[in-house]
Amino acid sequence: MSQPIVMQMTAVSPWLAVPIIFLLVTGGLITLIGALGLLRLKNFYQRIHGPAVYITVGTGCFLVASMLYSSAALQRPVVHELLITGFVLLTAPVVSMLLMRSAVYRDLRKGKTDSPVTDAYRLPKEQ
Amino acid sequence: MIAKAMLLALGFAQLCVLLAMIFCTIRLLRGPTAQDRILALDSLWMAAMLFILLLGIGFSSTVYFEAALIIALIGFVSSVALAKFLMRGEVIE
Numbered sequence: 281m282s283q284p285i286v287m288q289m290t291a292v293s294p295w296l297a298v299p300i301i302f303l304l305v306t307g308g309l310i311t312l313i314g315a316l317g318l319l320r321l322k323n324f325y326q327r328i329h330g331p332a333v334y335i336t337v338g339t340g341c342f343l344v345a346s347m348l349y350s351s352a353a354l355q356r357p358v359v360h361e362l363l364i365t366g367f368v369l370l371t372a373p374v375v376s377m378l379l380m381r382s383a384v385y386r387d388l389r390k391g392k393t394d395s396p397v398t399d400a401y402r403l404p405k406e407q
Numbered sequence: 408m409i410a411k412a413m414l415l416a417l418g419f420a421q422l423c424v425l426l427a428m429i430f431c432t433i434r435l436l437r438g439p440t441a442q443d444r445i446l447a448l449d450s451l452w453m454a455a456m457l458f459i460l461l462l463g464i465g466f467s468s469t470v471y472f473e474a475a476l477i478i479a480l481i482g483f484v485s486s487v488a489l490a491k492f493l494m495r496g497e498v499i500e
Contacts, residue, residue, distance in 0.1 A: 287465035289417065291410040304416040308423030311457060315427030318434050318450055324443055327434075331450035334427065342420070342457055346464050346472075349413075353467060360469075364460075364476055368453075371483040375449055378487055382494035383442040 292352035300345050307341030310334050324383050328376060335372045340365060414465075421461050428454045445489045452482030 292300070310333060317330025343361040350358040431454055435447035456478045463471025 287414065287417070288467075289410050289413045289465070290467070291408075292413075294409060297409045297413055301413055301416040304413075304420040307457075308420035311420075311427045311454065312423040315430040315450065315454065318447065319430040324440060324446070327443065328446055331431075331446065331453070335450070335453045339453070339457060342460050346460060349464055350467075350469075358469075360472065364456075364472075364479055367476070367479055367483075371479075372453075375483060375486045375490065378490035378494070379442055379446055379449070382490050383440075385494055386440070386442065 289349070290353045292349065296348055296352045300348050303341045303345035303348075307338045307345065310341065311338040314338065325380075328380060328383075332372065332376055336369060339368050417461060417465055421458065421465075424454055424458045424461060428458065441493055442490075445486065445493065448489070449482065449486040452478060452486070456482065 291297075314330045314332075314334030317333070318327055321327045321330065343365045347358060347361045350361075428451060431447050431451040435444055435451060438444040438447055456475045459471050459475045459478065463469070463475065
């Protein structure tokens with residue numbers, strides 16, 4: 281009978297444990313709120329803001345927590361999580377911008393907009 | 408005591424990310440337009456990357472970090488390709 285694999289964390293000093301716990305809880309809450317925004321908001325131009333929050337801030341929180349914990353548990357500085365941070369911070373705006381432009385073009389081509397009152401992307405009348 | 412509190416925080420974060428993945432899946436299945444579905448798919452990639460990262464913290468292994476990096480890379484490329492396809496109707500012009 282093999283031993284079941286369970287999650288466990290080694291105890292680190294309280295000066296590191298408190299920031300790690302804070303970052304984990306904050307990142308989890310931000311992720312939850314961002315995804316709830318993706319689910320609940322009215323139209324696409326509002327919905328795109330929810331994931332943008334948690335892709336940048338939630339990822340940042342979790343990666344800093346992972347960096348602190350790995351450095352404390354392995355007794356040496358572990359910084360390779362910075363790779364993911366840099367990559368995500370570079371690529372998330374690119375994806376948002378491309379999706380936003382494609383949504384604007386599609387709505388313009390279809391001739392309809394979701395919110396007629398506060399819409400900056402309306403076709404001029406003469407076109 | 409400290410390890411137990413950290414494990415509790417990790418479990419809370421994993422629960423939140425799991426709920427976020429469920430919300431993204433609901434939006435992916437329900438989204439009225441194609442761009443909503445692509446946005447939900449991109450968010451789902453990123454939430455999966457966060458979940459694997461948290462697994463890596465829990466199991467104290469660096470293998471999960473490389474999996475998360477690869478998921479981030481492939482998610483970016485696929486989201487860009489899908490967005491380009493929505494905009495022009497073809498991926499490479």
